[in-house]
Amino acid sequence: MTSSDRSAPAIDPDLVISHKFSETSFCYTERDAALYALGVGACAGDAVDEKELNYVYHRNGQKSIQVLPTFAALFPFAEGLGLEKVSGLQYDPRLLLHGQQYIEIFRPLPSSGSIVNKVAIAGLHDKGKATIIELETTSYLKESGEALCMNRSTIYLRGSGGFSSSSHPYSYKTYPDNQILHVSVPKHQPSVVYEDTIQQSQALLYRLSGDYNPLHADPMIAQAAGFARPILHGLCTLGFAVRAIIKCICNGEQTTVRNIFGRFLLHVYPGETLVIEMWLEGSRVIYQTKVKERNRAVLSGYVLLKHNSSL
Numbered sequence: 001m002t003s004s005d006r007s008a009p010a011i012d013p014d015l016v017i018s019h020k021f022s023e024t025s026f027c028y029t030e031r032d033a034a035l036y037a038l039g040v041g042a043c044a045g046d047a048v049d050e051k052e053l054n055y056v057y058h059r060n061g062q063k064s065i066q067v068l069p070t071f072a073a074l075f076p077f078a079e080g081l082g083l084e085k086v087s088g089l090q091y092d093p094r095l096l097l098h099g100q101q102y103i104e105i106f107r108p109l110p111s112s113g114s115i116v117n118k119v120a121i122a123g124l125h126d127k128g129k130a131t132i133i134e135l136e137t138t139s140y141l142k143e144s145g146e147a148l149c150m151n152r153s154t155i156y157l158r159g160s161g162g163f164s165s166s167s168h169p170y171s172y173k174t175y176p177d178n179q180i181l182h183v184s185v186p187k188h189q190p191s192v193v194y195e196d197t198i199q200q201s202q203a204l205l206y207r208l209s210g211d212y213n214p215l216h217a218d219p220m221i222a223q224a225a226g227f228a229r230p231i232l233h234g235l236c237t238l239g240f241a242v243r244a245i246i247k248c249i250c251n252g253e254q255t256t257v258r259n260i261f262g263r264f265l266l267h268v269y270p271g272e273t274l275v276i277e278m279w280l281e282g283s284r285v286i287y288q289t290k291v292k293e294r295n296r297a298v299l300s301g302y303v304l305l306k307h308n309s310s311l
C-alpha cells in the first residue's frame with residue numbers, strides 16, 4: 001500500500017472472506033524431502049547421526065528416505081500464497097509476518113508425491129494495528145484422492161488493521177475454538193532440553209524448499225521490515241523444534257507425530273542458538289524455543305503424538 005492509498009479502507013472483510021481460491025498442485029521428489037531436512041538442520045551437528053541420516057540417505061538399504069512431518073508445511077507454498085489475488089485485501093507485503101502454524105497429519109508423508117491443495121480462508125481478525133488472516137490448506141494425494149494433511153497458517157499483516165465498522169473488533173473464523181489448544185508453558189523443569197545452532201546460511205538454504213520471501217535473504221528488504229538483517233523463516237524454526245522432539249522424545253520415529261502447533265513469538269536471526277525445552281504430558285509434548293544469545297522465547301506450541309512416548 002502506498003502512502004497515497006492510506007485514506008482508502010485497506011481491508012473489505014466481506015470481500016475477503018468470500019474469496020475462492022483455485023486448487024493448486026505440488027509435486028515433490030526424495031531430493032526435495034532431503035533438501036528440506038537439511039534446511040531444518042538434520043545431520044548438521046553429526047553427518048552420521050543415527051536418528052537423522054535416514055532423512056537424507058537410504059540408510060542400511062532402506063527403500064526410500066524418511067520424510068519429516070513438518071515437510072507438510074511446504075505444500076501451501078505450491079504456487080505462492082495467492083494472497084495478492086484476494087479482493088479487498090490491501091497490505092504492505094514487506095510487513096507480513098508468520099504468526100502461527102497448525103498442522104494435522106492424516107497419514108505418513110510419502111518420500112515423493114503429487115499433491116492437490118484445496119485452500120480456503122479460515123479466519124480474518126482486526127487487531128487494530130494489524131490484520132490477521134488465516135489460510136487453511138487441505139492436501140490430497142493426486143492419484144488416490146486420499147487426504148494427507150491439513151495446514152492452517154496464521155498470517156500477521158502489520159500496519160493494516162482498523163477496518164472494523166463497529167466498536168467491536170471484527171473477528172471471523174470457520175473452525176471450532178477447541179481445535180487449537182492454548183499453550184501455557186509449564187513452570188516446572190522441562191523433561192528434555194536440546195540445543196541447536198542456526199547456521200549463518202540457514203535461511204538461504206531453507207528458502208530453496210519453496211518460501212522465497214526476500215525478508216529472509218535481502219538486507220534492504222529486512223531493514224524496510226524493521227529488522228537489523230534478514231530473519232529466519234518461522235517454519236524453519238518450527239522444523240528445528242519438531243525435529244528435536246522427534247529425536248529426543250520419539251526415538252527418531254517421525255511417523256509418531258499427529259498434530260503440530262506453533263506460535264511465533266519473536267524473530268530469529270541466522271547464526272543464533274536455539275534452546276528447545278520440551279515437557280512430555282501423556283501423548284502431548286509442550287515445547288518452547290528460546291534464543292540463547294538474547295534469552296528470549298521465539299516459539300511455543302505443542303506436538304500431539306499417536307501414543308504415549310517414554311523417555
Ligand SMILES: CCCCCCC[C@@H](O)CC(=O)SCCNC(=O)CCNC(=O)[C@H](O)C(C)(C)COP(=O)(O)OP(=O)(O)OC[C@H]1O[C@@H](n2cnc3c(N)ncnc32)[C@H](O)[C@@H]1OP(=O)(O)O
Pocket residue numbers: 076077081096097098099100127132135153154155156211213215231232233234235263264265266267268
Ligand atoms: C502458508 C504459510 C503462510 C505463512 C507465510 C509466511 C511467510 C514467511 O516467509 C514469513 C516468515 O516466516 S516471518 C518469520 C516468522 N515470524 C516471526 O518472526 C514473527 C514473530 N512474532 C512477532 O514478531 C510478534 O509476535 C508479532 C509482531 C507477530 C505480534 O507482536 P505484537 O504486534 O506486539 O502483538 P501483540 O500486541 O502482542 O498482540 C496483538 C494481537 O495479535 C495477537 N497476536 C500476537 N502475536 C501473534 C502471533 N504470533 N500469532 C497470532 N496472533 C498473534 C495477540 O493475541 C493480540 O490479539 P488480542 O489483542 O486479541 O489478544
